[in-house]
Amino acid sequence: MTTTVNSPNPEQREALGARLRHGREAVAQRWHHAPRWVRWVLLAAVIVFFYALPNKEFYQYLGPIPTPGANFTQVLFTVSIYVLMAVGLNIVVGFAGLLDLGYFGFFAVGAYTVAVLTSPSSDIKTLWPWLLVVPIAIALTMVSGVMLGTPTLRLRGDYLALVTLGFAEMIRIAAVSSPFLKGQRGFNQIPHPPGQYSDGKPIFGVLDARPYYWLVLTLIIVVVIGVRNLTHSRVGRAWISIREDEDAAQLMGVPTFKFKLWAFAAGAAIAGLAGALFAGKQNFVNSQNFELLNSIIILAAVIFGGSGNIIGAIVGGGLVAYMIERFRGIELFGVELYEYRFLFFGLVLVVMMIFRPQGLIPNRRRAAEFKDRRKEVTVGE
Amino acid sequence: MLLEIDDVSLLYGRIQALHGISLTVEEGEIVALIGANGAGKSTTMRAISGIRPVASGRIRFAGEDITKLRADLRVRRGLCQAPEGRGIFPGMTVLENLDMGAYTRRDRAGIAQDLDRVLNLFPRLAERRKQQGGTLSGGEQQMLAVGRALMSRPKLLLLDEPSMGLAPMLIQQIFTIITEINEQGTTILLVEQNAQQALARAHRAYVLETGRIVKSGTGQELLHDPSVKDAYLGVA
Numbered sequence: 001m002t003t004t005v006n007s008p009n010p011e012q013r014e015a016l017g018a019r020l021r022h023g024r025e026a027v028a029q030r031w032h033h034a035p036r037w038v039r040w041v042l043l044a045a046v047i048v049f050f051y052a053l054p055n056k057e058f059y060q061y062l063g064p065i066p067t068p069g070a071n072f073t074q075v076l077f078t079v080s081i082y083v084l085m086a087v088g089l090n091i092v093v094g095f096a097g098l099l100d101l102g103y104f105g106f107f108a109v110g111a112y113t114v115a116v117l118t119s120p121s122s123d124i125k126t127l128w129p130w131l132l133v134v135p136i137a138i139a140l141t142m143v144s145g146v147m148l149g150t151p152t153l154r155l156r157g158d159y160l161a162l163v164t165l166g167f168a169e170m171i172r173i174a175a176v177s178s179p180f181l182k183g184q185r186g187f188n189q190i191p192h193p194p195g196q197y198s199d200g201k202p203i204f205g206v207l208d209a210r211p212y213y214w215l216v217l218t219l220i221i222v223v224v225i226g227v228r229n230l231t232h233s234r235v236g237r238a239w240i241s242i243r244e245d246e247d248a249a250q251l252m253g254v255p256t257f258k259f260k261l262w263a264f265a266a267g268a269a270i271a272g273l274a275g276a277l278f279a280g281k282q283n284f285v286n287s288q289n290f291e292l293l294n295s296i297i298i299l300a301a302v303i304f305g306g307s308g309n310i311i312g313a314i315v316g317g318g319l320v321a322y323m324i325e326r327f328r329g330i331e332l333f334g335v336e337l338y339e340y341r342f343l344f345f346g347l348v349l350v351v352m353m354i355f356r357p358q359g360l361i362p363n364r365r366r367a368a369e370f371k372d373r374r375k376e377v378t379v380g381e
Numbered sequence: 382m383l384l385e386i387d388d389v390s391l392l393y394g395r396i397q398a399l400h401g402i403s404l405t406v407e408e409g410e411i412v413a414l415i416g417a418n419g420a421g422k423s424t425t426m427r428a429i430s431g432i433r434p435v436a437s438g439r440i441r442f443a444g445e446d447i448t449k450l451r452a453d454l455r456v457r458r459g460l461c462q463a464p465e466g467r468g469i470f471p472g473m474t475v476l477e478n479l480d481m482g483a484y485t486r487r488d489r490a491g492i493a494q495d496l497d498r499v500l501n502l503f504p505r506l507a508e509r510r511k512q513q514g515g516t517l518s519g520g521e522q523q524m525l526a527v528g529r530a531l532m533s534r535p536k537l538l539l540l541d542e543p544s545m546g547l548a549p550m551l552i553q554q555i556f557t558i559i560t561e562i563n564e565q566g567t568t569i570l571l572v573e574q575n576a577q578q579a580l581a582r583a584h585r586a587y588v589l590e591t592g593r594i595v596k597s598g599t600g601q602e603l604l605h606d607p608s609v610k611d612a613y614l615g616v617a
Contacts, residue, residue: 368471
């Protein structure tokens, strides 16, 4: 930070002052100015930390972090699924700027595809192995995304939110009342992912949630690398331009409809993957897994973390899912806090939207768009 | 004939915004479209660039019927609009905005050349190349919108209210640049409330009133036309 001392330019000094006023920005600055190897080492440390996290030998030293009221490794699995979905929804909401209120519906399509094609309680009794069905589940969710998007993405704004909301509710009601989807009784004995240790025991069993968590964590890393590459390509530029100003994007020759549909389908595919992973771990899928609230939580998590920013989505998804579980087993004045978890959640969201609408870790562009919109409101009255 | 609009009508819901508009733009011209607020100037632009579908009539561009062509494909044909006011990408830097203008192009060398040209035309933008679009002043944003449209190397440049909200000195400057762009070989169709400047610079012009073209002629003719003077030039 030697530049601070000998910067003669008042403009520069002012910029620096603004920088220091915002602690987070200062951190971000330091991150961006750090040498490449420092960044890699830090990143590697974070990744190693999260791989080590589900081991009791490790997390027992982490003080209040492990959840008192629930098996910590199980919680971590749930959290990782939420993070994966947050990364997927971030493409739709954060990059392309499309408000999807029924994202969990795609998760359900993924989970039910696996259930129907693998479970012995399914009517069609194909009993296919889990691994074979995963790509089918992803493909089907993509198709459902395209089917839902084709008529609605031509419209702007609120319509999409309403239609996606309806979609998720349709899937849920189909799950509850269609005899083919078995309602409450659900599908059991869904096979686990394949693989066994050298002593013949399966890697992905019933009791130990760690392998599932590691699998999801690995997939998150793969997906994040993929999404990052996408956003730095022409596709990403097109998405960002659509989010910032759809008319202008079109006037620059961006085929907006096509790219919105792509964002929608890519997001859906990731949710489908998450659903397939969930079904493979749970061994059991029924209609109770797919409440509307889940869609809202994922969306809130993305916005909370900072939509448009992959790291923000990861942090948001992780924190929200984790905090909800963290309340379990804590009593205050004889009241189980877990019962009130959504009250706190709502409160935090309201406070966030007042003081930091761009999210915890906002995207640099996103912050400017928020400012611009506010200006527009005041200018246009 | 570069652009030919024949009897175009356009509806916003049940409200008819354009009532059978016909106009032409020849290659190399600056054509101005003037009229009061709500006369349908911007709507005409939207019909030409393809942001709004037309209800009836035809639009031909460079000999091809583009009435039903998607907006992004019109850009590929060489028709590019600088949208009115804040039509820039606020979160992108000046350079990123200009880069978006070249979205349809793949010729790196040509893009670099055009970038130089735009930064030469607008030295202000060169100074602020790393600054986010949303942080620019109104005039700078306007320049950015024009520069970005130029980056697509259009045959026909559509300018929607390039002087809107600008200080008089800046208005003068932006019109000088428009003339310069035209002299470098780009045909321009220009929508303006600032009739004085637009008519002085334009080869030909049309006057739009409640969705109809009520008058047309050369810029000079209209500049000295008593009824135009009364209605749009604000002189007694």
